[in-house]
Amino acid sequence: xxNSDLAAxxxxxxxxxxxxxxxxxxxxxxxxxxxxxxxxxxxDLPVDAxxxxxxxxxxxxxxxxxxxxxxxxxxPADLDREELEAYGLEVGHxxxxxxxxxxxxxxxxxxxxxxxxxxxxxxxxxxxxSDIRSAVDRTPFHNAYLTERLDDDLxxxxxVFKRFLKGIDAYGSxxxxxxxxxYLAELLVVGHGGFEPLLRAAADWSPQVExxxxxxxxxxxxxxxxxxxxxxxxxxxxxxCSAENVARLQHYARDLLSDPRESLFFRPxxxxxxxxxxxxxxxxxxxxxxxxxxxxxxxxxxxxxxxLRKSLTGVADGLDRRGFDVFRRATFADTDGEGQGEAxxxxxxxxxxxxxxxxxxxxxxxxxxxxxxxxxxYEDGDDHYGPFLDGDRYVVERExxxxxxxxxxxxxxxxxxxxxxxxxxxxxxxxxxxxxxxxVAALAGAFGAELGRYFAPRP
Amino acid sequence: xxNSDLAAxxxxxxxxxxxxxxxxxxxxxxxxxxxxxxxxxxxDLPVDAxxxxxxxxxxxxxxxxxxxxxxxxxxPADLDREELEAYGLEVGHxxxxxxxxxxxxxxxxxxxxxxxxxxxxxxxxxxxxSDIRSAVDRTPFHNAYLTERLDDDLxxxxxVFKRFLKGIDAYGSxxxxxxxxxYLAELLVVGHGGFEPLLRAAADWSPQVExxxxxxxxxxxxxxxxxxxxxxxxxxxxxxCSAENVARLQHYARDLLSDPRESLFFRPxxxxxxxxxxxxxxxxxxxxxxxxxxxxxxxxxxxxxxxLRKSLTGVADGLDRRGFDVFRRATFADTDGEGQGEAxxxxxxxxxxxxxxxxxxxxxxxxxxxxxxxxxxYEDGDDHYGPFLDGDRYVVERExxxxxxxxxxxxxxxxxxxxxxxxxxxxxxxxxxxxxxxxVAALAGAFGAELGRYFAPRP
Numbered sequence: 001x002x003n004s005d006l007a008a009x010x011x012x013x014x015x016x017x018x019x020x021x022x023x024x025x026x027x028x029x030x031x032x033x034x035x036x037x038x039x040x041x042x043x044d045l046p047v048d049a050x051x052x053x054x055x056x057x058x059x060x061x062x063x064x065x066x067x068x069x070x071x072x073x074x075x076p077a078d079l080d081r082e083e084l085e086a087y088g089l090e091v092g093h094x095x096x097x098x099x100x101x102x103x104x105x106x107x108x109x110x111x112x113x114x115x116x117x118x119x120x121x122x123x124x125x126x127x128x129x130s131d132i133r134s135a136v137d138r139t140p141f142h143n144a145y146l147t148e149r150l151d152d153d154l155x156x157x158x159x160v161f162k163r164f165l166k167g168i169d170a171y172g173s174x175x176x177x178x179x180x181x182x183y184l185a186e187l188l189v190v191g192h193g194g195f196e197p198l199l200r201a202a203a204d205w206s207p208q209v210e211x212x213x214x215x216x217x218x219x220x221x222x223x224x225x226x227x228x229x230x231x232x233x234x235x236x237x238x239x240x241c242s243a244e245n246v247a248r249l250q251h252y253a254r255d256l257l258s259d260p261r262e263s264l265f266f267r268p269x270x271x272x273x274x275x276x277x278x279x280x281x282x283x284x285x286x287x288x289x290x291x292x293x294x295x296x297x298x299x300x301x302x303x304x305x306x307x308l309r310k311s312l313t314g315v316a317d318g319l320d321r322r323g324f325d326v327f328r329r330a331t332f333a334d335t336d337g338e339g340q341g342e343a344x345x346x347x348x349x350x351x352x353x354x355x356x357x358x359x360x361x362x363x364x365x366x367x368x369x370x371x372x373x374x375x376x377x378y379e380d381g382d383d384h385y386g387p388f389l390d391g392d393r394y395v396v397e398r399e400x401x402x403x404x405x406x407x408x409x410x411x412x413x414x415x416x417x418x419x420x421x422x423x424x425x426x427x428x429x430x431x432x433x434x435x436x437x438x439x440v441a442a443l444a445g446a447f448g449a450e451l452g453r454y455f456a457p458r459p
Numbered sequence: 460x461x462n463s464d465l466a467a468x469x470x471x472x473x474x475x476x477x478x479x480x481x482x483x484x485x486x487x488x489x490x491x492x493x494x495x496x497x498x499x500x501x502x503d504l505p506v507d508a509x510x511x512x513x514x515x516x517x518x519x520x521x522x523x524x525x526x527x528x529x530x531x532x533x534x535p536a537d538l539d540r541e542e543l544e545a546y547g548l549e550v551g552h553x554x555x556x557x558x559x560x561x562x563x564x565x566x567x568x569x570x571x572x573x574x575x576x577x578x579x580x581x582x583x584x585x586x587x588x589s590d591i592r593s594a595v596d597r598t599p600f601h602n603a604y605l606t607e608r609l610d611d612d613l614x615x616x617x618x619v620f621k622r623f624l625k626g627i628d629a630y631g632s633x634x635x636x637x638x639x640x641x642y643l644a645e646l647l648v649v650g651h652g653g654f655e656p657l658l659r660a661a662a663d664w665s666p667q668v669e670x671x672x673x674x675x676x677x678x679x680x681x682x683x684x685x686x687x688x689x690x691x692x693x694x695x696x697x698x699x700c701s702a703e704n705v706a707r708l709q710h711y712a713r714d715l716l717s718d719p720r721e722s723l724f725f726r727p728x729x730x731x732x733x734x735x736x737x738x739x740x741x742x743x744x745x746x747x748x749x750x751x752x753x754x755x756x757x758x759x760x761x762x763x764x765x766x767l768r769k770s771l772t773g774v775a776d777g778l779d780r781r782g783f784d785v786f787r788r789a790t791f792a793d794t795d796g797e798g799q800g801e802a803x804x805x806x807x808x809x810x811x812x813x814x815x816x817x818x819x820x821x822x823x824x825x826x827x828x829x830x831x832x833x834x835x836x837y838e839d840g841d842d843h844y845g846p847f848l849d850g851d852r853y854v855v856e857r858e859x860x861x862x863x864x865x866x867x868x869x870x871x872x873x874x875x876x877x878x879x880x881x882x883x884x885x886x887x888x889x890x891x892x893x894x895x896x897x898x899v900a901a902l903a904g905a906f907g908a909e910l911g912r913y914f915a916p917r918p
Contacts, residue, residue: 206825207851224851247824247851254831285844286814286862323809325782327818328856350782351810355745359786365706365918366665372713375918385744388916392666392683392706397787397916403745457847457856459824459834 006196006260010160013265017163018156019064027057027069030114034071034095038120041094042073045087049075050125054143056182059150061158069118071095072140074125077133088122095120105134129231141231142183149190157195158186160265164195167265168252168459170245176305178242180249187213187227187237202253207246251459270456272448275441281455282438287327288352289440290319290405292414294432296333296343297422304333304343307420312345314417315409323358324405325350332443332450342446343423346454352405352436362387362394409434465655465719469619472724476622477615478523486516489573490528493554497532497579500553504546508534509584513602515641518609520617528577530554531599533584536592540565547581554579564593588690600690601642608649616654617645619724623654626724627711627918629704635764637701639708646672646686646696661712666705710918729915731907734900740914741897746786747811748899749778749864751873753891755792755802756881763792763802766879771804773876774868782817783864784809791902791909801905802882805913811864811895821846821853868893 019027031053038051055070056062073091075084085106092099092109096118099111108121124133129141150158162185165171173181180188191213192198207224210217217228221236224243229235256264273281282289292315297304308331316326327348334341362374371394378387378396385397402408415424426432435442444451478486490512497510514529515521532550534543544565551558551568555577558570567580583592588600609617621644624630632640639647650672651657666683669676676687683705684697715723732740741748751774756763767790775785786807793800821833830853837846837855844856861867874883885891894901903910 204827243851244848247848250824251830251834251848254827285816285856287816323784327814327816350814355786355809357744357746357786365709368663368713371710375710385914386916387918389703389706389710389918392702394918397744455844457845459846459848459853 006257009256009260009262009265010195012262013160013163014156016266017063017159019062023064024060026114027116030116031057031069031071034069034113034118034120037095038071038073038091041091044094045090047075047079047083047087049073049087052140052143054139056186058143059146059186060152060155061146061150061162061182061186063159063163067116069113069116070139071118071120072136073120073122074140075122077124077126077131079124081133084122084124088120091122092120105136129229130233138229138231142229145230146183146186146190150186154190154194157198158189160195161185161189161198163265164252164256165249167267168248169267170248173240175240175302177245178240179245180241181237184227184237184241187211187230191227199253199257202249203257205246205250207243209246248459269449270452270458272452273444273455274448275444278441278444278451278455279438282348282440285348287348287350288405288437289346289348289435290352290409291347291435291440291443292345292409292427292432293342293435293443294423294426295430296335296341297420297426298340299422301335303422304335305331307423308333308343308345309420311419311423312347314419315345315414316347318414318417319347319349319405319408322402322405322408323354323400324352324408328454330450330454332447334446344443344447346440346443347405349405354400354403356400356403357385357397358400360396360398361390362396364392365389365394366392406434406436465716468715468719468721468724469654471721472619472622473615475725476522476618478521482523483519485573486528486575489575490516490530493528493530493572493577493579496554497530497550500550501532503553504549506534506538506542506546508532508546511599511602513598515621515645517602518605518645519611519614520605520609520621520641520645522618522622526575528572528575529598530577530579531595532579532581533599534581536583536585536590538583540592543581543583547579550581551579564595588688589692597688597690601688604689605642605645605649609645613649613653616657617648619654620644620648620657622724623711623715624708626726627707628726629707632699634699634761636704637699638704639700640696643686643696643700646670646689650686658712658716661708662716664705664709666702668705707918728908729911729917731911732903732914733907734903737900737903737910737914738897741807741899744807746807746809747864747896748805748807748894749811749868750806750894750899750902751804751868751886751891752801752894752902753882753885754889755794755800756879756885757799758881760794762881763794764790766882767792767802767804768879770878770882771806773878774804774873775806777873777876778806778808778864778867781861781864781867782813782859783811783867787913789909789913791906793905803902803906805899805902806864808864813859813862815859815862816844816856817859819855819857820849821855823851824848824853825851865893865895 035051042049052072052074054072057069073088089107089109096109096111099109101107102110106122108119110119121136123136126132126137129138132138162171165180165185170179172179188198189195191211192201210226212228214230216233218233223236223239224246225238225241227237229237312329312331316329319326327350329347331345333343363370365371374394375387378384383399387394387396494510501508511531511533513531516528532547534546548566548568555568555570558568560566561569565581567578569578580595582595585591585596588597591597621630624639624644629638631638647657648654650670651660669685671687673689675692677692680695682695682698683702684700686696688694688696771788771790775788778785786809788806790804792802822829824830833853834846837843842858846853846855
């Protein structure tokens with residue numbers, strides 16, 4: 001490829017994602033109107049505060065069509081927490097009369113204004129990021145740091161990089177994605193001087209990769225990607241970013257550099273599968289699929305997905321430990337529709353059945369006390385073979401507790417594995433279904449898209 | 460138990476194994492007559508030599524019914540090897556006119572005399588065991604060492620211990636048994652001052668166990684049991700004894716001490732199985748048996764069994780590596796009958812089938828050159844799933860070469876595993892059969908006893 005190929009692709013992408021003049025103006029007008037409303041509301045309060053627009057729409061790094069406006073209201077640092085919260089909500093409701101309260105570290109008001117999604121967040125006006133009293137107090141410092149360093153070209157490259165991360169499914173620091181946050185994306189583009197230099201660097205990364213723009217880091221981290229927050233020497237901005245998403249960026253950086261194409265930025269999902277499609281794949285693969293299906297616990301995604309993943313690992317380990325070899329696994333949750341959807345712990349097995357006997361190794365014969373205890377326990381009875389010797393150890397072949405994966409999944413032994421807290425309580429209290437083999441094809445109804453991705457895996 | 464219980468059992472065993480006066484006299488007469496024949500033959504030779512009876516029948520440590528007489532003819536140490544061999548055979552044929560030649564380190568003559576099996580072995584008369592010119596030269600020193608130390612009581616205890624080792628299937632330093640040689644058994648009884656003290660010590664052994672009666676050992680060994688030869692500081696008399704046979708002695712020593720009984724000394728084999736019996740066990744166990752059956756290579760046991768075991772390990776590892784989990788395994792050889800019998804590599808599988816796909820892990824994405832090579836190799840084509848990412852690595856799910864254990868065993872891939880030399884050439888040149896599932900029951904015809912032991916395993 002030549003630079004101009006990539007440049008042409010980037011130009012084409014920008015055509016689609018750069019906000020046009022009308023969009024910029026509409027956003028600026030809305031932000032200005034909201035700010036003015038904030039000051040009107042503040043005028044009625046016995047406290048000195050200011051309004052500050054933050055986030056990508058404050059810095060020109062948003063993608064066309066994003067309609068989020070983040071307005072922070074900075075109160076004096078000596079204000080009581082209760083007063084801050086009360087004033088914050090008062091301002092919030094005054095500015096967004098139809099808004100509703102949400103809760104992060106403080107409660108705040110979220111609402112619609114002129115078609116924009118507006119967050120009105122109270123925070124403390126602290127002298128530096130090391131004096132913050134809650135996590136949101138850091139945001140104005142992030143905003144100031146980036147605003148100082150972004151020019152129009154870099155802001156455009158941030159937009160292109162964010163679109164690229166979206167295209168490769170690596171955008172977002174939520175715990176479902178475990179990818180790159182917007183702030184991290186902006187720091188990386190600024191730090192490398194643009195999108196293409198960042199791609200070239202990422203293509204050659206050898207994790208652990210460390211960046212410390214202000215050269216002030218004091219801690220060491222075990223994460224694959226470490227970007228020390230320029231406003232907080234103790235914090236890794238990329239702490240959430242998984243090794244897989246770092247590898248994903250590396251892979252697609254190489255891919256885009258060697259074969260620049262617009263489609264990577266707007267990659268469609270693999271085709272959703274219907275029940276027949278699922279059955280076809282299972283037949284072709286010759287695996288035995290099993291699924292534990294239950295009502296999805298009513299949790300925010302940042303709680304739900306870690307719990308589902310922990311549960312999936314627990315169940316898969318439980319299967320593996322009992323000889324039901326897990327070939328691949330996944331977890332799905334139906335959180336989009338109305339009402340309570342289902343959640344699924346899905347495992348494709350290489351081995352779904354085991355013999356009636358299992359090998360049980362005892363101690364070495366020379367460890368006399370243990371050896372005599374083991375031998376004594378199995379000396380009599382005709383429900384096992386042995387004890388006999390294998391090398392210097394006793395071995396018996398005894399009845400296996402579970403000869404089928406389904407038997408294990410349907411038993412109380414399922415609760416011996418590590419499960420997410422709310423997953424466990426849901427399984428215990430509301431029960432669950434176990435699907436096996438071709439029956440899992442029924443999941444295509446609610447999870448056709450997820451199964452489509454599962455059976456067409458890509459980096 | 461009380462000592463008198465064990466004493467009573469030992470007394471009862473001795474009733475059955477102690478040679479009576481008539482047997483002793485017959486043996487002494489035969490040995491004397493043979494010795495006299497040796498000197499007659501030596502008189503015709505231009506060399507100075509003597510005859511020496513060695514072995515258990517020379518020391519009163521043989522079991523009633525054993526009919527082996529070992530006569531060594533000691534020639535001067537400065538004799539040429541060719542002359543020694545020629546003179547040795549000349550004496551041998553003169554003493555045993557109907558004898559035939561066998562070959563150990565030298566050729567020697569073996570024959571029948573008055574119902575006894577006689578070995579007439581030439582050796583060098585060296586001043587000490589450290590001057591030996593061949594392994595057989597050591598035997599007279601062993602004989603002298605033990606003869607000096609054995610009295611009637613110890614000789615009786617040696618007989619009891621040897622009978623015990625036979626009862627528990629641990630007697631013999633041949634490479635099929637890998638157990639305790641007669642010389643080792645005698646050293647252990649002499650060293651511990653009798654059968655019962657030896658049992659009590661063995662019950663508490665914690666391998667590696669070392670004895671050095673002459674306190675002259677210079678080398679270190681990795682064997683579980685080390686008994687430095689009193690006549691050779693560099694040699695472990697127990698080198699052949701496997702960890703399993705050391706554990707076996709420990710197990711049955713404890714067993715006999717806690718429950719003294721004559722039956723342990725004369726333990727019958729488990730009942731042989733017929734085809735139905737084999738099928739019943741396989742049905743009960745739910746395993747899938749496979750067997751590679753071929754003409755038994757025409758080798759002495761000391762070559763055959765190591766080759767069969769090596770081949771069995773190779774085949775079992777080959778099965779395991781391909782996901783066909785081996786539950787237990789064994790090798791059988793029909794070397795008793797007339798003509799060439801069959802040999803079998805037998806494996807009972809927990810998993811005899813695998814899916815059509817296998818997981819194939821690639822390099823970490825950050826190892827750029829390898830990663831690009833791997834991705835490039837699997838980027839196109841629809842005969843696999845992926846590449847996708849698992850953590851920081853590429854993974855593909857590709858077609859599995861063998862989806863059944865039988866498929867592997869019947870393929871040329873069988874020759875990729877480590878096989879014994881003559882086993883490999885037999886399989887290659889004469890072919891082999893693969894039996895699977897209930898079909899292995901047909902092996903009960905030639906190997907009913909072996910299968911009986913296999914399905915009634917004991918320490």
